[in-house]
Amino acid sequence: MRAAYTEELGPPEVIRYGELPVPQPGPTDVLVEVTATAVNHVDTFVRSGAWRTPVAFPFVVGRDLVGTVAEAGPGAPGFRPGDRVWCNSMGHDGRQGAATERVVVPADRLYPLPDGVDPVEAAALAHPAATAYLALFTHGRLRAGETVLVAGAAGNVGSALVVMAAQAGARVVATARAEDAEYCRSLGAAEVIDYRDPEASYPGGVDVYVDTSARNDLPSAVELLAKRGRVVVMAGLRTRPVLPVGPLYLKDCSVIGFAISQATTSELAEAAAAINRLMTAGLLRPRAVEVLPLSAAAEAHRRIEAGEVRGKLVLRVGA
Structure with a gap:
């Protein structure tokens, strides 16, 4: 499979685009065919080593993905081949990243993508929307009637x-x-x-x-x-x-x-449920999205670090 990966920590130039073996899912994992993956500032922190987290080389970059279930382990009964899904917590704490054609995702980090939601828009929202939810409600303890x-x-x-x-x-x-x-x-x-x-x-x-x-x-x-x-x-x-x-x-x-990146799986799942409701209702949409091919991952990282991006960068992987 094709992937954007690194063999070491460093600047954007360490990102390679090439072939890696297809990973095999465990009993509680889901193998996902990736449609799109977003590029975030936190991805550059992990790739450069600014954010220290366990990394196994070759390391696939990226945390967010939207895709389709290819195979689900017996301990992931909620998912079936063909299901549209999304995730926003790969590429950290020893997990391989999302900038690849196929990725193994733990079932408790994977969420259904609502019908009618555009996969590129969902990939663009995955990280910022979850960040917003957790900031407001999990940590900010926001209640109705308050001022934000x-x-x-x-x-x-x-x-x-x-x-x-x-x-x-x-x-x-x-x-x-x-x-x-x-x-x-x-x-x-x-x-x-x-x-x-x-x-x-x-x-x-x-x-x-x-x-x-x-x-x-x-x-x-x-x-x-x-x-x-x-x-x-x-x-x-x-x-x-x-x-x-x-x-x-x-x-x-x-x-x-x-x-x-410190959020628990239950916190992320709560945020995902709220995001799905808002996306389904058409209330939550990205303002501006630029789509690049997966092969442009290194250039996307460089542009984010240089402050050249307004909106979201999304890498298109599959159909």
Whole structure:
């Protein structure tokens, strides 16, 4: 089978495109014929070694996939050949990645793809939408009627955050560029603030503050929090912000670190069920997707690291 893989950790140039043996599923695994796989920043962290996780070489890159079941082990009774499925947690903690024609996926990390959902769009949503769900509900403990501030609301994760928070009955304050304001409102934002405007005023009383931009301006975030408000830190691998301890503890607030790669299988499955509902209803769709062939995996990694990508990059693998 053809795959995008590495024989060592390093820059994008270490990614090769070539033939690897077809993997064999175990009793609780599912062999999936991959249709599409997305490329994420976290994929570059694993490939480069910035995120240390067990890697067995040759290592297939990528975490997200949409595909079709080819074979299911006896311990994976919920799946049958021909089923359309998706996954967003491969390529980490010893698991081989998704940028390949066939991949073995543990059954508890695989979810049905709803009828009518485009596989390329689903691949583009798999990582950012799950990240948004876990940030808001698992870690941010969002409840209906609360106020959420989403910094970077027009991006991949940010737009999913806006949709999910609004659908949950929260009031969403979005920060974005002025030209993205109408898009954020169409997703459900009640208020949009141009973060580039030095005269912009931000509302206080925020219950959950989520910054997708990796700026991690904790002094400003804590200042905006309501009593018992929560800041969810979900990006910025090398940032070292100052924590305003005094205001934090006087308001009984908290700062919560969150990386989706640490999520449990039950947490991921809960997120997947919510994502499937929103995709089926047509409420959750990627804003912009660029499709490249699997052979362009190294170039896709290079472009993401260079900051040249707006929207999502998806590698098309099969029909």
